[in-house]
Amino acid sequence: xxxxxxxxxxxxxxxAKLGVDRVSxxxxxxxxxxDIDMQIGEREVTAIIGxxxxxxxxxxxxxxxxxxxSEGARIAGKITLDGADVYxxxxxxxxxxxxxxxxxxxxxxFPSMSVRDNVLAGLRLTRSLxxxxxxxxxxKALHGAALWEEVKDRLAAPGxxxxxxQQQRLCIARSLAVAPEVLLMDEPCSALDxxxxxxxxxxxxxxxxxxxxxxxxxxxxxxxxxSDYTAxxxxxxxxxxxxxxxxxTSPRDQRTEDYITGxxx
Amino acid sequence: xxxxxxxxxxxxxxxxxxxxxxxxxxxxxxxxLLVIVTRSGLTRLGWDFVTSYPSRHADHAGILPGLVGxxxxxxxxxxxxxxxxxxxxxxxxxxxxxxxxSRLIEINIANLAGVPSIVYxxxxxxxxxxxxxxxxxxxxxxxxxxxxxxxxVVMVSREALRTVPMSLREAAYxxxxxxxxxxxxxxxxxxxxGILTGAILALARAIGETAPLVxxxxxxxxxxVPDGVDAPxxxxxxxxxxxxxxxxRAFVVNxxxxxxxxxxxxxxxxxxxxxxxxxxxxxxA
Numbered sequence: 417x418x419x420x421x422x423x424x425x426x427x428x429x430x431x432a433k434l435g436v437d438r439v440s441x442x443x444x445x446x447x448x449x450x451d452i453d454m455q456i457g458e459r460e461v462t463a464i465i466g467x468x469x470x471x472x473x474x475x476x477x478x479x480x481x482x483x484x485x486s487e488g489a490r491i492a493g494k495i496t497l498d499g500a501d502v503y504x505x506x507x508x509x510x511x512x513x514x515x516x517x518x519x520x521x522x523x524x525x526f527p528s529m530s531v532r533d534n535v536l537a538g539l540r541l542t543r544s545l546x547x548x549x550x551x552x553x554x555x556k557a558l559h560g561a562a563l564w565e566e567v568k569d570r571l572a573a574p575g576x577x578x579x580x581x582q583q584q585r586l587c588i589a590r591s592l593a594v595a596p597e598v599l600l601m602d603e604p605c606s607a608l609d610x611x612x613x614x615x616x617x618x619x620x621x622x623x624x625x626x627x628x629x630x631x632x633x634x635x636x637x638x639x640x641x642x643s644d645y646t647a648x649x650x651x652x653x654x655x656x657x658x659x660x661x662x663x664x665t666s667p668r669d670q671r672t673e674d675y676i677t678g679x680x681x
Numbered sequence: 682x683x684x685x686x687x688x689x690x691x692x693x694x695x696x697x698x699x700x701x702x703x704x705x706x707x708x709x710x711x712x713x714l715l716v717i718v719t720r721s722g723l724t725r726l727g728w729d730f731v732t733s734y735p736s737r738h739a740d741h742a743g744i745l746p747g748l749v750g751x752x753x754x755x756x757x758x759x760x761x762x763x764x765x766x767x768x769x770x771x772x773x774x775x776x777x778x779x780x781x782x783s784r785l786i787e788i789n790i791a792n793l794a795g796v797p798s799i800v801y802x803x804x805x806x807x808x809x810x811x812x813x814x815x816x817x818x819x820x821x822x823x824x825x826x827x828x829x830x831x832x833x834v835v836m837v838s839r840e841a842l843r844t845v846p847m848s849l850r851e852a853a854y855x856x857x858x859x860x861x862x863x864x865x866x867x868x869x870x871x872x873x874x875g876i877l878t879g880a881i882l883a884l885a886r887a888i889g890e891t892a893p894l895v896x897x898x899x900x901x902x903x904x905x906v907p908d909g910v911d912a913p914x915x916x917x918x919x920x921x922x923x924x925x926x927x928x929x930r931a932f933v934v935n936x937x938x939x940x941x942x943x944x945x946x947x948x949x950x951x952x953x954x955x956x957x958x959x960x961x962x963x964x965x966a
Contacts, residue, residue: 485854487779514857524848528870538856541866587852594856 433458433598433628434479439493441474441483448474450652452493456645461620461629463643463660465636467680470649472632476600479630480516481509497598514542516598517591522607523583525575525590532571534586538594553593560626561589562619581612588619599623601631605638617642636676640664648672715944722937730938734904735920739931744939747920749906750819750899751888751946754916757823758830758887763880765827766834770876773835774842775864787839794832801829802893810897817898820910825893830883837879841872874962881954888947891918917943 434456441449448471456462464472477483478491481502495502502512525534535554539545545553554571558564563585567578575586584604591599601620605613620629620642633639639646640660647657648669656663656672667673674680719726725740733743777783805825815821845868853863900915901923907914917939924936 480855482851482855485851510854510857510859513855518851518855520848520851520855522848524846524852526849526852526867537853537866538858541853541856541858541862590852590856 432456433498434630435494435496435499436475436479437494437496439475439478439491439495441471441478441492442488442490443474443486444488448652449478452649452654454647454654454657456628456630458628459624459626460644461624461631461642463639463646464630464632464649465634465639465646465675466649467675468634469651471652472649473602475649476518476602476630476632479598479600480513480518482513482518484509514538514594515596516600517594517596518600518602519584519587519591519604521603523580523587525578525583525586527574527576529575530572531567531575531578531586534575535589535593537590557589557593560592560623561585562615562622563589579612581608581615584608584612584616585619588616588623592623596627598628598630601629603632603634606634613638636664648675650675718937718940718944722934722939722941725934725938726941730935731942735902739927739929739935742924742932742935744917744920744935744942746903746906747915747917747939748942748946750914751917751943753819753907753910753914754823754826754894755884755888755950757820757910758826759880759884761823761827762830762834762883762887766831766883767838767876769831769835770838770842771864771869774839775860775868790832790835794836797892798829798890799892799896801825802896804828805893805897816911817900817913818911819907819914822894822897822899822914822916823910825897826887826890829890829893830887833883833886834879837882838872838876841875841879842868844875845871874958877954877958877961881951881958884954885947885951888943888950889918891916891922894919895922917946 432455434454436452436454436456439449439452440447452475454462464475466472474483479495479502483489483491491503497512497515501507526537529537532550532554533540535557536545536550539550539553555564555568558567563582566582567573567586570577575583578586584607588599588604605616608616617638620631623629631639631642643660645657646660646663648655648663648667648671650671656667656669658668663672664676667676730743731748732745733741734745736742773783773786802825805821805828809815809821809824810817815824849867849871850863853867858866894916898913899919900913901919903913903915905912921936921939921943924932924939927933
């Protein structure tokens with residue numbers, strides 16, 4: 417199979433929401449990403465796949481500037497949101513993160529807060545809120561995360577009293593309540609059972625109508641099921657980035673084929 | 682086979698017995714102290730003893746100034762040491778980068794916790810009483826005790842902050858919270874129970890301290906209670922020390938009664954703090 421340079425942009429229907437331009441990242445002296453180029457389309461689901469330690473978490477964490485919170489973390493290159501450089505001097509990472517929300521690997525609801533307060537946490541942390549509007553936001557966010565029917569009678573219960581899958585959807589609701597434009601999901605189902613996983617996957621299909629979604633996943637079937645575009649990362653290099661269908665049915669790179677057919681990883 | 686089984690269970694049983702002994706020995710010693718002290722102080726224990734001023738006559742003497750003085754000291758020490766100690770811990774843990782300097786500071790704080798209390802007393806005498814002209818006041822005493830317990834408050838608070846999982850801080854940052862919002866609304870509420878435990882231990886140590894207060898100039902015989910932070914003062918352990926060193930047998934009874942009052946005060950303070958901690962924990966869970 418002929419090697420085609422990965423810088424050839426895949427055909428796109430929608431304009432790029434996030435642009436990744438020659439991005440490299442380090443932890444101390446250890447380089448974890450090398451010259452990554454990607455265009456992430458608006459209201460599309462982009463999956464990032466690859467074996468453990470390939471840098472996919474670092475890549476997604478550099479999109480909302482969470483990478484820089486780690487000790488010794490460094491980044492070079494350019495990441496744009498709607499064309500504007502998010503690492504520009506005058507960009508406050510705090511404001512950026514309100515536009516680019518994130519859901520983590522392990523559900524992490526705030527343990528001291530009820531279901532309702534967890535949903536409102538992002539708003540309460542950052543500004544004051546009157547009660548009538550709060551009720552409306554809670555219901556909307558929980559509907560958005562497909563959790564409302566299950567928890568509407570126990571909004572005052574502690575967030576930790578929910579099941580793992582419900583907790584993860586609570587974390588999604590918490591992100592939605594801040595009204596972001598982009599939702600980053602870093603292996604959101606890796607701590608969940610298959611039933612909870614499929615609920616989150618259904619949810620991703622619904623959320624796509626409103627949000628731009630980037631999802632890191634370990635699970636290739638999941639990437640195939642939920643995403644429009646897929647990026648395959650290997651040891652910090654972007655090996656291939658194309659439409660999900662194409663990547664899984666006719667990969668252009670031998671390494672991609674080896675990975676998706678289970679020859680390694 | 683059964684022979685082998687019994688032999689392998691021997692260390693198990695021995696260890697179990699050892700841990701029981703480890704619990705029983707200190708408990709018995711404490712019980713012994715309580716029984717002896719209560720029995721010898723019993724004749725003087727009563728409401729009169731708690732509400733009276735010291736006197737030349739042992740059977741009229743009371744512990745009121747010492748009790749009130751100790752409560753003043755506790756309150757002021759807490760007010761000074763807790764904000765400073767928790768503040769320093771937050772800075773070192775949440776803002777400080779892992780560097781050689783921060784490790785150096787950490788080692789130094791641990792060392793400071795081991796400095797003999799008399800040294801803190803001398804520091805307090807030089808700094809608060811003389812240089813800052815606080816005089817032999819309850820404020821000078823509280824400042825000295827605050828210095829004394831500060832390293833402990835810092836260490837325990839850092840430990841409590843460290844137990845808050847990184848994932849919760851990340852959750853807050855990802856929602857667009859600033860560092861301060863994250864600390865105040867996510868990290869501190871999680872760390873409060875641990876910090877409070879440290880505060881209890883620190884204040885329990887402060888209430889029992891005698892040496893630094895003697896150096897700073899707590900009086901042994903006063904017939905009034907402090908009416909402000911600049912008033913002269915005495916404290917429970919000082920009063921007890923004074924009575925024990927009297928030649929008359931009757932004053933030794935007073936000392937025993939004084940010890941019971943001191944222990945009871947400590948119990949009430951600790952009980953209140955533990956109650957508060959459990960309520961915080963319940964809210965958390």
